[in-house]
Amino acid sequence: MKDVVKDPLKVEQIIKSAQKEFVDQGFTRAKTETIAKNAGVSKGLIFHYYGSKANLYYETFVTTMEMITEKADLTVWTGAENLESMIKNALIYKMKLQIEYKTEFALSMQAYTSLTELPELEQQKVADYIKKQMAEYVPMMSGPVIDRLNLRDGVTQEQVISLVGTVGSAVQDKSKVFLQQHPEATVADLQPIVDEAVALIEIIEHGALKPESDTK
């Protein structure tokens, strides 16, 4: 597929249409016909560009992930003074993105879930991409703040990252469901979910930090 010359405009239309269809229908029930129609191109072009539906999925996924990570402003993670404010900032920022790029986020969250629907090869490729991303981003995102935390004896940075990550995922899940049910929601509407999460982070913080540093 590498040597096929692609019209950037059409690529954009195809990917956008594919994102929507894959998110709405899942990989299996998504129809290339529908994707092509909504993209305003022919079915043939999609296969010309991407070779197969499975590879279209992979490319759509990768493109989407790149777009998301590109938009991600790491400073909201790295600039915070304590866990609580970091999470709060990060969550709010993420929710802004999640609202603005609803479909893209949904796709990224659905990817792991869609794995079994894919053929062997693409299954592997998507899984590898996710693994690579994880390895790269999770520490990068939380590390700088974690470094500055005054952890209790016996508590490791990895544990804190793990707990925070877990809570973050849960928040993202809740937001997704909420956004599916309220497509016109704003950040304000998601505030309760943020507040809930922040409260949980507070508990974690209290449990992870040395008493003297356990005051904000």
Add this chain to the structure above:
Amino acid sequence: MKDVVKDPLKVEQIIKSAQKEFVDQGFTRAKTETIAKNAGVSKGLIFHYYGSKANLYYETFVTTMEMITEKADLTVWTGAENLESMIKNALIYKMKLQIEYKTEFALSMQAYTSLTELPELEQQKVADYIKKQMAEYVPMMSGPVIDRLNLRDGVTQEQVISLVGTVGSAVQDKSKVFLQQHPEATVADLQPIVDEAVALIEIIEHGALKPESDTK
């Protein structure tokens, strides 16, 4: 389908074969032909019993969930003195089950993930089942112990349940991946995952409980 007389032995063989095929291939790639062959019955019988592949999935899922919940010994949850030992006991017990009933657990964990592959109707039915289960079991399992905990001011039971549940899910995910990669694993092999989780719970406990009670 309710009034079709079913041979319990064949039902068992079919469900078992279906569990394996659905777990291995996912709903879409699973072939009724293969399920029938491995169950030692005819394709026709499966349709005679279950009406459609989608409904076979639903019935397989429900049967599996019932089997799992039936095996679940709630006392491991309800009998513990503190969060840490409760989680420890529960996790170890759950892992034993997860090893013994690898396929069943995999199916139960895959269900949510398979939703988009199912036709509308079954999608709804599976989702409803999951929702109902959640509502029923989560509080029942963690409630009794949580009740006895001496929570810090400002920390609610719901928050603790939420945190513990989140960690539990993460452990289950890790175990599943591990078991896929090491099909012959024993509980001992999963011990590191348990230990990790227990450490996280300790942090949560420390963060959630009043200082005076925060010593075991």
Add this chain to the structure above:
Amino acid sequence: MKDVVKDPLKVEQIIKSAQKEFVDQGFTRAKTETIAKNAGVSKGLIFHYYGSKANLYYETFVTTMEMITEKADLTVWTGAENLESMIKNALIYKMKLQIEYKTEFALSMQAYTSLTELPELEQQKVADYIKKQMAEYVPMMSGPVIDRLNLRDGVTQEQVISLVGTVGSAVQDKSKVFLQQHPEATVADLQPIVDEAVALIEIIEHGALKPESDTK
């Protein structure tokens, strides 16, 4: 099939159930399962007795025809003085039967129509039966009256029989449709159809008979 000992009661139930199902659904869409269930016997027995669905159809058809012709009181045809009264009597009598034996009549009328749905062999057998019946009954029924008619020169008995038969068929068709739409209809409700037909017969009579005899 001849050497299979059959329980007369069960035969009756099967035939009755088969008549209804074949009439309601047509041969193709009729299900042996449904026939067996409504007959209160097992599917197996039907095949034990009749060997195949197609042969069941044939036997049902023949039994039905025999029942109808047995009930037919030929004197209503043979006793009349003129065409008009013959037809009138005959039609009314036939309608009584058609109301009383709705399903049986419907089956007999549907038979020709169902031919293409049958396998070669039964197609032939049903067609032969119809042909034989026609050859036997039509002249027997109208002959005696026709013999007594004083036909115009150039008008043959065959022509009159043909015209009368044609009108008779048309009436039967109309009655059937009417009975389908008004299952609880009585002979009185069908009177308009009879009157219409009688008027047509009057015209035929007028056209077929010598002027001097053309007055009742």
Add this chain to the structure above:
Amino acid sequence: MKDVVKDPLKVEQIIKSAQKEFVDQGFTRAKTETIAKNAGVSKGLIFHYYGSKANLYYETFVTTMEMITEKADLTVWTGAENLESMIKNALIYKMKLQIEYKTEFALSMQAYTSLTELPELEQQKVADYIKKQMAEYVPMMSGPVIDRLNLRDGVTQEQVISLVGTVGSAVQDKSKVFLQQHPEATVADLQPIVDEAVALIEIIEHGALKPESDTK
């Protein structure tokens, strides 16, 4: 189905092949595979064009009816001076068509007969089409001549139309059977059937008209 672009040539081949298969085998026993093969197209294309076998039947039926009515030269009906010559002309003309378009006519005559084989929806659609056609054509065809007839007192136009129609149907039935048995028959071979029918019409005419007008 309306918005699928269809190659007129292929449509023609498919419809032609479908006509033959449906006439030869009836709806149920007709195989889409056979239709496709004889049409020189793939099975897939037929479903692409028509969506289902049942709808293919409906479209084949409608196309056939349209072709027949298009070919029908109404002047043969409307131009005649008296009943007898009208029928004679019409029958002969119709038989020419029936010979030339044997399959098409056979399909049109079989339609009513095939109704029970079709799924509910198509059953309805075909029945509706037939009803609509009937309502539209019968009066148009016979009306103009009937209008000019000098009917006896007590004889209505409707009655004459009814009788003539009945005879016409009977002729068509006979011709169809004859043509099935003698596929190479010409109009001349069908002459006896026409003559028979004309004789019947004469009788009707004699019976329906005022004596003074009852001479040609």
Add this chain to the structure above:
DNA sequence: CATGAATGAGTTTTCATTCAT
């Protein structure tokens, strides 16, 4: 004799993919 659970051949239908234009 009678049963009805089980079979599997036979069909329809779907849709990713191809390829002539």
Add this chain to the structure above:
DNA sequence: TATGAATGAAAACTCATTCAT
């Protein structure tokens, strides 16, 4: 390069028929 009509392999599903009990 782009199209989209056409393909046909792959699967789900049906139901008459069988046969062990």
